[in-house]
Amino acid sequence: MISTINPATGEQLQSFDAHSNRQVDSILTTAVEAQKAWRLVPVEDRVQILRNTAKVLRENLADYAQLITVEMGKPITEARAEIEKCALTADYYAENAPRFLSFESIETGAHDSGVVFEPLGVVLAIMPWNYPFWQFFRFVLPALAAGNGAILKHANNVPRSALAVQDVLDKAGLAPGLCATILVEPERVSAIIADDRIAAVTLTGSTQVGSTVAARAGAALKKQVLELGGSDPFIVLADANIKEAARVAVKARFTNAGQACVNAKRFIVDEEIADEFVAEFVIRARELVLGDPSNPATDIGPIARENLRATLHDQVQRTLEAGGRLLLGGEVVDGPGFYYPRPSSTASNQVRRLLTRRPSTLSQRLPASRPPRKQSPWPTKRNSAWQPRCGLRTLPRHVSCCPELTLALYSSTAWLPPIPVCPSEASRSRATVANWVLKASASSRTLKRSGLAPVWRRGKGMEVPLKRSKRHFPGTSSLQAPMLPRQTKCRTGTI
Template identity: 75%
Template sequence: MIATINPVTGETTATFPAHTPEQVETVLEAAVTAQQQWRTVPVEDRVQVLRNTAKVLREGKAEYAALITLEMGKPVGEAEAEIEKCALTAEYYAETAAAHLAPEAIESSAAESGVVFDPLGVVLAIMPWNYPFWQFFRFILPAVAAGNGAILKHANNVPQAALAVQDVMDKAGLPKGLFSTVLIESSAVAGLIADDRIAAVTLTGSTQVGQIVASQAGAALKKQVLELGGSDPFIVLADADIKAAAKVAVKARFTNNGQSCVNAKRFIVDEKIADEFVAEFTANTRALVVGDPTDPATTIGPMARENLRTELHDQVQRTVEAGGKLVLGGNVVDGPGYFYEPTIIDHVKPGQAAFDEETFGPVAAIIRVSSTEEAIALANQSEYGLGAALWTSDTETAARDLLPRIDAGAVFINGMVASDPRLPFGGIKKSGYGRELGSYGIREFTNMKTFWTGQPSTTSTPAVAD
């Protein structure tokens, strides 16, 4: 049984039976049939569904945001912003998909040649609970614009969101069967990945789950896009604007209750300005309001599940026991639900849990360094490589000399890491591979097919043959 458990109260509010193998079979057959027709529809016509999607999302914003808040505890203001971001992305791809997917000519002697972008087929999307609308829509919008179909296996603690996103796409006019949600247990995913009717797989989730999915998809020789964990560094150099950095740092760490792969997690600060930064950061963090996420005044809601809070608290305790200095928080909030105090730990070092592990919740680790060289070295001393922020007044040097040395899929100078539909998004190392969003993202689930056309009267071939 798949259930919604309200993280504010810990109470089960709804239950759903898992789809049977027979129901999943029906969904797969329908998706393949619909996609074979959809791929023949010109991209200029496909994107009308995206325009409709933006309209449906905005009309239902309050309803959808309330559902996100109910199932995973996101403050309602942030949930509404999540819906708006999905709508903006739909509009972005409605305007740009045709250009992103246009054939590319490549100069070749005595022949017409280039690349076309054909859809792969039906893509299996395995999605997480922390952005239950956004992380689905940033996949589905470019995927269907490119001519693909999709099957969604969402996180089992957000079943109502999983069903709601299918309702959005149905209302937007996506052809029947082209996309469907399946409510299945995690143990059933391997069978879907192995099924010949699934052409590719996309996953947003933990590194551990990514390793499992990658091995299963690899065994079936299927394309994958994996957006996995992160322990993003937020580097504050000695010449940075400390007040600005400390203000943005709070949003960078505590947005979504601290439960995001691209939340800043390790705050690497030059020791010359560390005391001032920590004081500003702490004061700003104290201003956060922990409470009922349906209250617009709340800025920190509960964590999504009890086991996640238990893991986070264990990481805090192990870090403090190993020498980290607790500046703020560090406690489970008494009462119902899965609340955890916004927490800051100073003097964190490599070898401690808050440095070495991904802390998926409202906990910030302060790492003090003696130089820019040490800051970059410690930023890179992680198995993850999703995003990084760098704060300095010398932006020219940062862009020229420091940016190339930071191991991450994205580096934001004097800002917080965030996804943008216009920019490619993804990581390196154990943060995954492949890209979503932008022109690169829409092409991930296409066959980049080379074409070469010679004159019928000749037997010419490319200059270099295999």
């Protein structure tokens, strides 16, 4: 039995019988047959379904947003934004998919050669509860445009959302059965991955589940795309605008009640400004409204499940036992629902290992550490297996060092303040911060050049390729500024 529970009240809303093996078999067979026909449809005709999908989402935005709020507790304003984001994504792929999938001619010694994009088949999508519409649509929209079919295995606490996203595509005019939802328990997913009718698998979820899915898909020699948990550091340097850094930090930590893979999970603050930053953070966090997620005035709703709240509270208690100091919240709320007051804590250096080696937990906890002045504030060693991104707050002029920072911080993505307007100031600061990074990095590893031409994303629609030539910076001694791998991109802007 698969049930949906309103996390704001603890009330069970509806229950569903899990699909039997015979029902799953029928769903897979129907999807495969539908995909055989769909793959032959010209991409220009396929994208019409995407346009229809955007229209359906916008016409029913209020209903779908309310469903998300009731089923997993997301504040209604954020739920509405999630639906609009899905519609915008549908518009984007409807506009650009024909160009993305067009034939690319390549000159070779052969008579005729080029790159052709062919559909894989039916893809199994294992999706999480924290963005029940967005996580599915960001996958299925380009997959459909490319000629694939999809089977959705959603998180079991959002079955109504799982059925609703299938209904959206049905209303958009998609061929019956091409995309379908299956309601099954987690232990039955391995057999579905191994089924010959599934061509590939994608997962957004925890590292532990990702390891299991990767093993099953690998054993069956199937392609896979995994987006797993993170423990993103939010770094605040001494020259940052403290009030602005705290404002962004609160939003980065508490969006979706802290239940997003890209939330700032750890805060590393320069000792010189640590007290001021933490005090400002607590002031702003205290202003957040905790309450009924259906109320537009609410900033933070309940935690999505009772067991997730228990895990969060356990983390807070262990942090305190390890020497942390509680500054705000941190107690389980009496009464209905799975509410948890926004907890904020500071951590001593002794607690730092606990904070950096814990796997990702979607929560509201704020672990803030302050490295001593003699110790590098940069996380220049990958001492955590969950460190895919990094948020950095410093003076805007230091954005000019974005490529060096990203590599030295062992981060695939860096979120920084806006681009400076003074090129000469940016040039001077580039050398200064590059020197800091190189000094911090040299003690922990040897910097190696990749030899690939990287891309630094600078603002909307503008990419600046970095030259392969050697670059020297004042004060860096014999060390050179490191180069980024070609696939690594830096993003600028505020959260």
